[in-house]
Every structure is written in C-alpha cells, then in structure tokens.
Amino acid sequence: MTNAHKDALFVLVKSLSKSEKRQFKLYVGRLGVNTDAKFLALFNLLDKLKTYDESVILESGIVKKTQLSNLKAHLYKQILVSLRLNPVNQNIRVQIREQLDFATILYQKGLYKQSLKILDKVKGIAIDNEEKNIAYEIVELEKIIETQYITRSIPDRADELVKQARKLSEQNVTTSKLSNLSLQLYGMMLKVGYVRNDEDLGRVRHYFAEHLPEYKIEDLGFRERLWLYKAHLWYSFLIQDFLSCYKYSSKWVDLFYENSKMIYLNPVFFLKGNHYLLESLFFVKYSSQFKKTLEKMESIVGDKDFSKNDNISSLAFLYIYSNKLNLHFLEGTFDKGLYLVKIIEYGITKHSDRIDPHHIMIFYYKIACLYFGIGDNKTCIKYLKKIIDNKNLKMREDLMCFARVLSLVAHYEAGMDYHLEIQLKSTYKFLLKMNDLGAVQKEMIKFLRKLGDIYPHELKAEFQSLYDELKKYEDHPYEKRAFLYLDILSWLESHLQNKPVGQIIREKALKITR
Numbered sequence: 001m002t003n004a005h006k007d008a009l010f011v012l013v014k015s016l017s018k019s020e021k022r023q024f025k026l027y028v029g030r031l032g033v034n035t036d037a038k039f040l041a042l043f044n045l046l047d048k049l050k051t052y053d054e055s056v057i058l059e060s061g062i063v064k065k066t067q068l069s070n071l072k073a074h075l076y077k078q079i080l081v082s083l084r085l086n087p088v089n090q091n092i093r094v095q096i097r098e099q100l101d102f103a104t105i106l107y108q109k110g111l112y113k114q115s116l117k118i119l120d121k122v123k124g125i126a127i128d129n130e131e132k133n134i135a136y137e138i139v140e141l142e143k144i145i146e147t148q149y150i151t152r153s154i155p156d157r158a159d160e161l162v163k164q165a166r167k168l169s170e171q172n173v174t175t176s177k178l179s180n181l182s183l184q185l186y187g188m189m190l191k192v193g194y195v196r197n198d199e200d201l202g203r204v205r206h207y208f209a210e211h212l213p214e215y216k217i218e219d220l221g222f223r224e225r226l227w228l229y230k231a232h233l234w235y236s237f238l239i240q241d242f243l244s245c246y247k248y249s250s251k252w253v254d255l256f257y258e259n260s261k262m263i264y265l266n267p268v269f270f271l272k273g274n275h276y277l278l279e280s281l282f283f284v285k286y287s288s289q290f291k292k293t294l295e296k297m298e299s300i301v302g303d304k305d306f307s308k309n310d311n312i313s314s315l316a317f318l319y320i321y322s323n324k325l326n327l328h329f330l331e332g333t334f335d336k337g338l339y340l341v342k343i344i345e346y347g348i349t350k351h352s353d354r355i356d357p358h359h360i361m362i363f364y365y366k367i368a369c370l371y372f373g374i375g376d377n378k379t380c381i382k383y384l385k386k387i388i389d390n391k392n393l394k395m396r397e398d399l400m401c402f403a404r405v406l407s408l409v410a411h412y413e414a415g416m417d418y419h420l421e422i423q424l425k426s427t428y429k430f431l432l433k434m435n436d437l438g439a440v441q442k443e444m445i446k447f448l449r450k451l452g453d454i455y456p457h458e459l460k461a462e463f464q465s466l467y468d469e470l471k472k473y474e475d476h477p478y479e480k481r482a483f484l485y486l487d488i489l490s491w492l493e494s495h496l497q498n499k500p501v502g503q504i505i506r507e508k509a510l511k512i513t514r
Helices: 008-015 018-028 038-048 054-059 065-085 092-108 112-128 132-146 154-191 198-211 222-238 242-258 261-265 267-283 287-301 310-331 339-350 357-373 377-388 397-413 417-434 439-449 456-471 481-485 488-497 501-512
Strands: none
Touching: 008 038, 008 065, 018 038, 018 065, 038 054, 038 065, 054 065, 092 112, 092 132, 112 132, 132 154, 154 198, 154 222, 198 222, 222 242, 242 261, 242 267, 261 267, 267 287, 267 310, 287 310, 310 339, 310 357, 310 501, 339 357, 357 377, 357 397, 357 501, 377 397, 397 417, 397 439, 417 439, 439 456, 439 481, 456 488, 481 488, 488 501
C-alpha cells in the first residue's frame, strides 16, 4: 500500500471541494463522449477511497497494472485543466498568462497584427499589476513579431521595445537579488534561529552587506520594495533587533495598504507581512497595537473579496491562531486561551497537507506553554514530547533546545523526580551535541541537577540565587533569546512570591500595557 501523502494524484483528488468535483465531472462530460472514460472511473474510485490502495484500483478492473501510471498522469492533467477553468482560480496572473498564450497562437498562425494588439493590451495590465516577469516575456514576444511584421513605425517601435525590455530586465534582476537574499536569511533563521555569539553575528552581517544590491528607493516598484523589506526583516530577526523587525514589517504591511488592490492580488504576502508584524509587536510587548493589527487582519481575511482558496485558508488558520495564542501569552491569560487548543488540533489535521512540520511543532510548543502557564505540567510535557520525539525535524535547532529545557522545568513542577534525572542527562547530551549550551541553559541545568540535595527550607534562597543570576542576561545581546521561548524569570518569581506563573505575567502585562 502506498502512503496517501506520497501519492500526488490521491492527495489532489482529496483536496477538491464539492463544487470542484462537480465542475470536473461537467468538464469531462461537456461533449457527451467521455462519460465512460477510464480516467473518470478512476477519479470516482479515488474519490470514494479513504486511503490510497493500488490493489483496490487493480481489482476494480478499470485499468491494467501496466497502464495505471499513464492513466493516473492523464487524470492528474485533466483535473488541473478543470481547476484552471474554475472562476475561483481565475486571478489576474492566470488571466495575463492566458492572453499571452492566445497571442502566441495567433502569432504562430501568422496573424501578427491581432497578436500584437493582444500583447500591447495585456502588457499594460501586467505592468499595472506588478507582474514584471510576464511583462518581460510579453515584450520579448513583441520584439520577435516586430521583426516579421513590418510597419512604418518600426524604428520608433524598436527603440520603445528595447527601452521597455531593458527597464523590466533591470527591475527583475533587482527583485531576484533581493528575493534570493531574503530566502537565504529565512533559511538561516529556520536552521539555527537567532544569532548566538559574535561569530554568528559577524557572519550574518557580512552575508547581508555582501548580497544587498545597490538601489535607489524612489526607483523601486511595489514588488522590489516588498522583497527589500522582507530581506531587512529577516536580517533584523536574526540579530534580535526587534524594533527594526517592527519597523520593516510595518513598512511591508503599509505597502499593501497604500496599494490596496495588491492585498487581493497577493494575499499570501499580505498575510505573511501581518504575521511578522504581529510577531514583532509580541517581542516588543506592544499589546494594544497587537490587538488592533490582529483584528484588522481577521476582518480583511473575512472580507467576501479576499481570496478563499485552500492555500490561503491554511495560512490564515496558521497565522491567526498562532497569534491568538501569543495574545494570551502577552496578557498572561493562559486559562482563557485553552479553548484554542481543540480548534488548533482540528486545524492541524484539516490543513496537514499544506502546513509544514516546523510550524506544527511551533503550535505544539505554544500549546505546551499555555498548559505550563496554568500549572498543568503533565499536559505540557505531553505536547513537548511531540517535539522532542520528532526525529525528522531538521530545522529550528533553538526550538528543539528550549522544548527540552521547558520539559525539564515541567518535570520538576510535576514532581516527576525519576523522569527528571533521565531528562537532565538527555538534555545535557543534546545541547552539547548541538553546541548550543548558552549561559541561561547552563544555569538552569546546574540548578535542576542539585535540586535533590537541597533541603526544603533552603529552596527559596536557591530560587532567589538563580533569579539573580539569570536576571543579568535579560538584556544580553545573545542570551536574551532564551527568554523569548520560555519566561524563566516569571516562573522563578512565581516561586519567590508564591503566586501562579500566569498571575505574575498578568501583573507584568498590566504594568507595561500600551
């Protein structure tokens, strides 16, 4: 039996909505000759199956084993053609590409004038909508046609097309360099996380300076500015300059509000920009602006004109609910956030094909923190175990690190002393192997290791000693990253003041509310 998630056709069929399945059958039967086609029979069978099983397909008699691969490929193509015809998928990018295809067909038939007319019109639409890669293709085709269709204006026309091609080429090169830089910085963030020392910082700074292309901001269009802000944002995240993160994520989001039609043409980038703006606001603890930004994003996502495809639906779920959790962390209202757990677990199952494992693990870490905040340490450990036991997670080493540190604290709080000793050895070994044993982790492990030898009446003094030691690192350029994942100081304060950790965080939030 083939795994359903590894069979592309089965995953595609299962991703279709009822209306998309109905449209596919109408598309197949449009001429009345394909109703008994083998690929339609295969489609109906796959639609009924709960898991992909090749033996069931062969037993149905629809197709022989030697023909199955070709039939599946044909069905896959037909489904994509049907989806392309669906009005829901007819965005401006698809429409421009369609017109370019029509112009190409007319050119191949020797109908040069008709082809040029379409190209000239669609080129303007492409440029207006910042689709400069396709606009460049259009100009290149226009140049080819102009060499075969002689008009009196050819000298002027040639100059005009050459200028357009040069300008579009320069803009596309700038966009490509900025997008490459942004992607590489994002990759660094996923793999390692925030810079850990001067060596990391020097490497990131050098890479950024080397790869940032020269530009004049007034010469940049929407798309080039978007990639510029993204590159600066990832650089700021890597070096933990969260005020700069706020600055560039704000520029990113404002760019969309200043060009409102781009919200509907590029909904993915709009959602991502808002998510990073919210993350920046979370790190600088700007709760009032956080609430406004989240409410505004939810309102636009709920707008009838906002794109509703599967990808957008998954991203909206990911960003909205991740930040709903963050709002409860900001305010210390852990108990009020518990209702989100079932919604998130349902969403993870529903969107599992479109949300990567890294983001699912971040959800589990946040849920673990939610339970830790209300003192339900055993449930906290259950969710952390999902991260620690995930041997396939090849990214975000710092997430793996702090999941283990929080697990240690939760084991202590739950009174699971035997498990604590095993966890200590495992975590210490993991951190040494990862070469990520920072000062905060060292102090935490040192403290937890000697807990068994501390008399009850000495415990408060030990908590105070650890608190005083860790407080030094709260604003340290590298060590402060530990407090972004786990609010150790509030946990220690809860023991020193004999209050629940949620209450401590709530009281802090009220003091800095803005």
